[in-house]
Amino acid sequence: MKRSKPTNSATHSSPPNSSVQSREDLRALQRTMASALFRPLDARWGMQKTWTDGRPTREVAAEFIKPNDRLNSFERLEIYNRQYWFRVLDCLHDDYPGLRAILGTKKFTQLATAYLAKYPSNSFTLRDLGERLEQFIREEPAWTSPHEPLASDMVQFEWAQTVAFDGPSKRPITADDILGKALDQLILGLQPYLSLLWLNYAVDDFLIAVKRREEDSLRGEASNAIHSAPRASSRRKPVRRPKKQQIFLAVHRYENQVYSKRLEPEEYQILAALARGDTVAVACETAVAQSPRTNFDWADSIKIWFDTWTTLGWFCLPQ
Amino acid sequence: MPANEFNGFTDYGIGIGLRVPHYRHILAEKPVVDWFEIISENFMVDDGRPLEVLDEILDQYRVVQHGVAIYFGSADNLDKTHLKKLKRLVRRTNTPWLSDHLCWGSVDGRYTHDLLPMPYTFAVAKHTAEKIKAARDYLEVPICVENVSSYAEYHASEMTEWEFLTEVVELADCGILLDVNNIYVSSKNHNFNPYDYLDNIPHHRVGQVHIAGHSKFEKYILDTHDNPVLDPVWKMYAHAMKSVGNTATLLEWDDRIPTFDEVHREALKANKFRHSFVATK
Numbered sequence: 001m002k003r004s005k006p007t008n009s010a011t012h013s014s015p016p017n018s019s020v021q022s023r024e025d026l027r028a029l030q031r032t033m034a035s036a037l038f039r040p041l042d043a044r045w046g047m048q049k050t051w052t053d054g055r056p057t058r059e060v061a062a063e064f065i066k067p068n069d070r071l072n073s074f075e076r077l078e079i080y081n082r083q084y085w086f087r088v089l090d091c092l093h094d095d096y097p098g099l100r101a102i103l104g105t106k107k108f109t110q111l112a113t114a115y116l117a118k119y120p121s122n123s124f125t126l127r128d129l130g131e132r133l134e135q136f137i138r139e140e141p142a143w144t145s146p147h148e149p150l151a152s153d154m155v156q157f158e159w160a161q162t163v164a165f166d167g168p169s170k171r172p173i174t175a176d177d178i179l180g181k182a183l184d185q186l187i188l189g190l191q192p193y194l195s196l197l198w199l200n201y202a203v204d205d206f207l208i209a210v211k212r213r214e215e216d217s218l219r220g221e222a223s224n225a226i227h228s229a230p231r232a233s234s235r236r237k238p239v240r241r242p243k244k245q246q247i248f249l250a251v252h253r254y255e256n257q258v259y260s261k262r263l264e265p266e267e268y269q270i271l272a273a274l275a276r277g278d279t280v281a282v283a284c285e286t287a288v289a290q291s292p293r294t295n296f297d298w299a300d301s302i303k304i305w306f307d308t309w310t311t312l313g314w315f316c317l318p319q
Numbered sequence: 320m321p322a323n324e325f326n327g328f329t330d331y332g333i334g335i336g337l338r339v340p341h342y343r344h345i346l347a348e349k350p351v352v353d354w355f356e357i358i359s360e361n362f363m364v365d366d367g368r369p370l371e372v373l374d375e376i377l378d379q380y381r382v383v384q385h386g387v388a389i390y391f392g393s394a395d396n397l398d399k400t401h402l403k404k405l406k407r408l409v410r411r412t413n414t415p416w417l418s419d420h421l422c423w424g425s426v427d428g429r430y431t432h433d434l435l436p437m438p439y440t441f442a443v444a445k446h447t448a449e450k451i452k453a454a455r456d457y458l459e460v461p462i463c464v465e466n467v468s469s470y471a472e473y474h475a476s477e478m479t480e481w482e483f484l485t486e487v488v489e490l491a492d493c494g495i496l497l498d499v500n501n502i503y504v505s506s507k508n509h510n511f512n513p514y515d516y517l518d519n520i521p522h523h524r525v526g527q528v529h530i531a532g533h534s535k536f537e538k539y540i541l542d543t544h545d546n547p548v549l550d551p552v553w554k555m556y557a558h559a560m561k562s563v564g565n566t567a568t569l570l571e572w573d574d575r576i577p578t579f580d581e582v583h584r585e586a587l588k589a590n591k592f593r594h595s596f597v598a599t600k
Contacts, residue, residue: 020438020475023446027394029438029475030426037431066472068510070538076471079539084431121430124388124401125360168365193366256368 018063029064036061036077037084038120040113045085047078088116091126095162096133097214098154098207101239102147111143127166130159150241153199157207157260160195160251164258167193170316177317184281188274189318196263196271197249204249204260206242213239254312266291267305277318321564325461325494325526327415331381331567332593335586338572341579342372352583354381356569357412359419360388363404370411377412383527383567384414385496388430391450391464392423392437397457406458416461416526418496421447421484436469439476439483448490455493463494463526468504468533468542480505481516494526497563499555500542500571504533507540517559525563530556530589531571545574547585557592565593 020026035052042048051060058074065073092112093100100108115136121129134155137144144151169191178186190196248268250261263271266287273283288298309315322330334354337345344350355376362373376382388401409417422434437443455462466484478486488495497520506513530553532546548556548570560566570586 018474020440020473021442023394023442025475026438026443026446027426029473030394030423030435033435034426034429034431037433038429064473064475066474068472068508073471075538079470079541080433080435084433087432121432122428124398124425124430125363126432127364164367166364166367166369169367253367256371 032060032064033077033080037081038117039081040117041082041085045082047074047081085113088121088126088129089113091129092116092133095130096155096158097210098158098203099133099151101206101210102151102154102241103144104238107143111137114140114143127162130155130162134159147241150201150203153197153201154203154207156195156197157199157203157249157251160197160249161258161260163195164193164251164253169193172313173310173315173317182281183284184279186280187277187318188280189316190271190275191252191314191316193253194314195249195251196268196275197251198268198272199247199249200244201242202245202247203242204247204262206239209239250314252312252314264301264305266293266301270302270305271309271314321566323494323523323526325416325463325524326567327461329415329567331383332565333586333589334383334567334569335582336385336569336571336573337376337382338576340576341582344579346372346375349379350579350583352380354383354567356383356385359384359386359405359408359417363401363408373411382412382414383569384408384412384417385465385569386417386419387434388424388432389419389454390422390424391419391447391454392421392435392443393425394423394446395425395428397450397454402454402457409458409460414460416463416494417458418463418465418527420467421464421487422467434467436467436471436473437483438473439478439480441477441486444483444486444490448487448493451487451491451493455491461494461526462491463496464488464491465496465498465529466501466505468498468501468508470508470539470541472509479511479516480509481519485520488521488524493524495520495524496527496529497525497559497566498529498531499559500529500531500533500548500552503549503552503555504540504542513555514558517555517562522562525559525566528556528559528563528566528568529571530568530586543574544571548588553588553592556589560592568593 020029036047036057039048047057049057051057058072061073061077065077067073067076089109089112103111115133119132119136123131134152137148137152137155141148170189173188248263248265250263250271252259252261269287269290270283273286274280278286284302322328332353334356335352337355337357357373362369364370386405389397420434421437423437424431424433424435437447451462451464464487466480484495502513502516506516530548531542531544532548534541534543534545568589570582570589572582572585576582
């Protein structure tokens with residue numbers, strides 16, 4: 001897929017009225033200013049010189065922003081344009097260290113810029129900023145080429161950690177909730193904060209190595225998060241990208257700490273079936289039937305798995 | 320004023336912002352702090368570690384909520400989902416008042432995550448005041464609106480910022496969170512006398528005060544909250560205290576955050592100005 005230059009997804013706004021006498025006037029002014037903020041910065045981290053309709057941005061800015069004795073309208077608007085991009089890029093920089101390590105800082109910043117130009121934030125919280133990043137990587141794989149499958153796996157893993165950190169939970173089931181129910185009737189819900197991932201790369205081990213390396217290089221260094229351009233890549237040797245290896249992961253929290261747990265393929269199959277609403281009996285029978293294993297003590301293993309999942313609080317009453 | 324209807328008739332002293340790098344210290348050492356201000360949006364989550372920490376803090380300290388994303392000045396309607404989550408948090412913290420900014424930051428459901436300046440017109444003041452009233456009625460807690468620092472002004476403005484602030488809070492019958500540092504920053508960026516601002520707002524509506532550090536650049540000043548309060552801001556704070564009384568004051572330090580003790584020491588410098596006010600009154 002050809003990589004296109006980032007453009008703004010916003011509807012091109014018409015120039016705001018010089019007076020703001022109604023809510024619609026206010027909306028027009030705010031649309032124009034937001035359009036200016038959401039437009040990606042140029043190569044020198046400055047505001048783009050040409051507006052969406054081909055006019056000089058200087059001319060557009062002068063229509064609604066007053067100059068002062070030190071800064072013209074363009075320069076005053078540019079302060080906000082830069083602050084917007086530094087803030088959102090820095091947020092993704094911090095939230096996706098694994099993806100950044102895969103792509104390198106420069107390519108990561110290009111991807112993040114293109115992503116946010118297409119999908120500006122639609123949530124009041126920056127926590128949700130990366131919610132559509134995996135979708136974007138699938139839609140426009142050129143930004144992560146030739147590492148799109150690995151990047152996609154990593155973004156799924158990193159987003160799952162956000163969900164596990166502060167996502168909703170339900171009351172874990174107790175023995176009383178399921179007492180007397182036959183397995184072919186028993187349907188179990190899974191905690192909303194639990195993500196089940198079927199991945200083609202061991203991104204869990206890779207991310208641990210990346211974070212360890214970043215902690216070492218950042219030790220003793222204060223963050224300059226909001227008002228500076230994204231940090232340059234470290235000169236230290238990067239962590240080697242993982243080789244292809246199918247893994248199954250559960251990303252969850254326990255006692256309010258985020259964990260990821262490797263699963264056996266059959267564990268994943270059972271949990272995924274439960275998440276779809278299958279009964280416990282159907283989930284287990286299907287997983288056993290599809291497993292290539294022979295000479296395996298299914299009864300014992302399935303009991304241990306269910307005991308572990310129950311201890312971790314993964315089961316709740318279904319919707 | 321120290322205790323008024325806009326801060327729930329409380330008489331809080333010097334507080335500091337609750338920030339992640341200090342969690343461990345606060346929970347382990349339990350330092351004496353009059354109150355903590357939390358950023359509401361950081362705790363408007365469904366579950367997990369943030370709420371666990373908040374509950375531990377609430378067990379030991381008084382907490383006041385400060386928001387960054389209601390956007391009273393946006394042309395869009397109030398976000399009902401946002402307000403619902405906010406109200407759930409208000410019930411959890413039992414905050415005596417709640418603050419957010421006199422600004423806009425989203426349009427058509429897309430968020431800039433910034434505190435953007437407003438055009439100072441009567442029509443916009445009316446629209447903004449209606450949103451503040453609607454939010455207060457829903458949240459059932461007094462609201463104080465904070466003046467923001469700004470780097471741009473609009474041709475459309477018909478009045479000064481302090482006239483606009485006054486118009487909004489009178490129409491909404493709400494309180495003011497007076498950010499002294501923001502006034503200083505904007506006064507330098509827009510060439511006005513900051514004392515004109517301090518002297519010409521309804522002092523009886525001030526429910527809380529903010530102080531913070533800023534950064535000077537060649538042609539403008541940025542509100543960075545990443546260093547100690549500078550002398551001109553302390554002077555303004557002293558002046559403000561004479562007008563509004565020993566009002567609950569909070570030091571904001573959000574970037575390059577030093578140790579808890581350093582932040583707390585900086586905040587407590589405010590006592591010098593508060594106590595001198597009492598002595599001369």
